[in-house]
Amino acid sequence: VGLLFDMETDDRFEIDYHVRHTVLPRPGNDRQLNDVLARMHANLLDRDRPLWEFHLIEGLSDRRFALYFKVHHAMADGITFGRWIDRSTVTDPKDLSLRPIWAVTEEPEDAEQPDLSYAQIIQDGVKALGGGIRTAIDVSLITAKMVQRRFFDKDDHVALPLSAPRTPINVHTGAARAVSFTAYRLEALRAIGKSQGGTINDVVMTMCDMAVSRYFDEHGTRLKGPLVAYMPVSIRTAESDGRGNLVTLLQVKLASRHEDPLDSLAEVRESIDSAREVFSGASSTAVQYYSLMVALLSLFEELLNLDRLLPPVNNMVISNVPGSRVQRYLRGAESIGVYPVSTLPPLTALNVTACSFAGTMYFGLIAGRTAIPDLDTLTEYLDDAFFALAEATGVSTD
Structure with missing residues (x-):
């Protein structure tokens, strides 16, 4: 209301x-x-x-x-956080002004007290009901489109809910965490993607897929199908005020096992395109509601201990957040790294977030320590995946 x-x-x-x-x-x-x-x-x-x-x-x-x-996360998504960093730092190393990051957010506009009269409440309720009906129709259309593409159009790249393979990292994570970091030249990632008609995001997703698949192989886990990842996507518009969280989650089926890393990159790129196509034409509200419904499946699986009976909704989260293109300073101190540390959804013990900053892509890995006690090993596999893709495409890593 x-x-x-x-x-x-x-x-x-x-x-x-x-x-x-x-x-x-x-x-x-x-x-x-x-x-x-x-x-x-x-x-x-x-x-x-x-x-x-x-x-x-x-x-x-x-x-x-x-x-x-x-x-x-309810207060800020990655893009909002990047704006806060930009407002609390400067591009001139001689500028010694100080703007604490907690003091640079937009002040909420002065708002009148809400009208709590019965007439206004009823009017707001009717508007909400109408919007809810339209959203429900859009969500139904998204579901129908997904089913059509998967079963009638035989698009194997579409990731249906509860289609992810069981893995040792889709468990109750507990409170303990592990973090690990690495970084790569942004131009190298861009060149790898461009050489195959893809994007930086395609390369990031493929690197994570290759690294995690290798990690499972080394630990004796045999997957019964391609991994499925949540891929956060911003739905901000020009009218968005810059506050809060305006991100939705797309499910992306990753690659089957390939000897050639370029085959993996091609398959991941096709899967990302299929995921975006399913939601094309739908309103941002409908996409958010659909993503929320899918995310709630994981929550119910965790709360009701249904993970022993049902397959996981997804296997991991892979996010790519744009940051400042230029070097930033804080009272003359140069920023030598901006590493993201994100969150873990229910029954998901791995989140890999990449953040671009001043020509470098910084990767932050966070995991449930019990599920992935050797997270640094996974980070090494991520490095190896980057070098394998660079070698296959003839891109310099210097």
């Missing part, structure tokens, strides 16, 4: 609670930083306070420091 997503002022706000300071012991290496980040990320945000934390982490070698900003 128009009363959701309300904003309220926190009269008990304590900046000291949200802004925190950590110092690593010597030698202050990246492994220590990863361990600290994994522990910080494992803890839920306090639901009784504004849903964010900011951590200044000092003690890193080579006079480095890290900034870890943790925010609930």
Whole structure:
């Protein structure tokens, strides 16, 4: 009835609670930083306070420091977060102004108090009902289109709900987390994709598919079909105000096993095109509702312990977020890396998020520590997948 997503002022706000300071012991290496980040990320945000934390982490070698900003996904998606980074940093290293990231979000416009009269509530309810009916029709059309393409058009690239193979990483994850990071030249990724008529995103998805498939092979897991990944897609428009989360999830069936990495890239590219085609023409609201329905299947599987009876909805999350194209500075300090650390959906113990920044694509892997205790090994396989694709396409990795 128009009363959701309300904003309220926190009269008990304590900046000291949200802004925190950590110092690593010597030698202050990246492994220590990863361990600290994994522990910080494992803890839920306090639901009784504004849903964010900011951590200044000092003690890193080579006079480095890290900034870890943790925010609930309901408040920001990757694009929103990138805008916050841009507003809290500068492009001129001589500019020593300071704009804390928690203070650069748009101020909510002054809104009048909602009209709570019975007449207005009824009117809003009628509007919501009408919109709901239209959305339900659109969602039904999406489902029908998916079934048609899969069973009547024989499009094997379409990923149906509950069609993902069972794997050791589609389990109850628990609270413990592991994180790992790597990075590649953005131009190299672009050149690999372009050489095969594809995009950077096609290459990112293929690299993750190759790495995870190899990881399963090395651990003796035999898959009964191609992996299925959630691929977050922004549905922002020019009219979007830049706040909140405006992302939907597409299910993408990845590649069958191929000796040639270019065959894997071609199959993943076709699967991504099929996923986008299924949702073409549908309203953004309908796409969001369909994605929400599919995501709820995973939640119900987890809550009701149905994962022993039903196949998983998806196997992992692979996301690609655009960031700043130019170097950024914070009071003269150069940003030497922007690594994303995302979230894990129900029954999904792996999320790989890539973020472009100043000519480099930074990958952040987060996993359930029990399901994937050797996450760094998976990161090494991701590196190997990148080099294999580069070699197959003749692209320089220097």
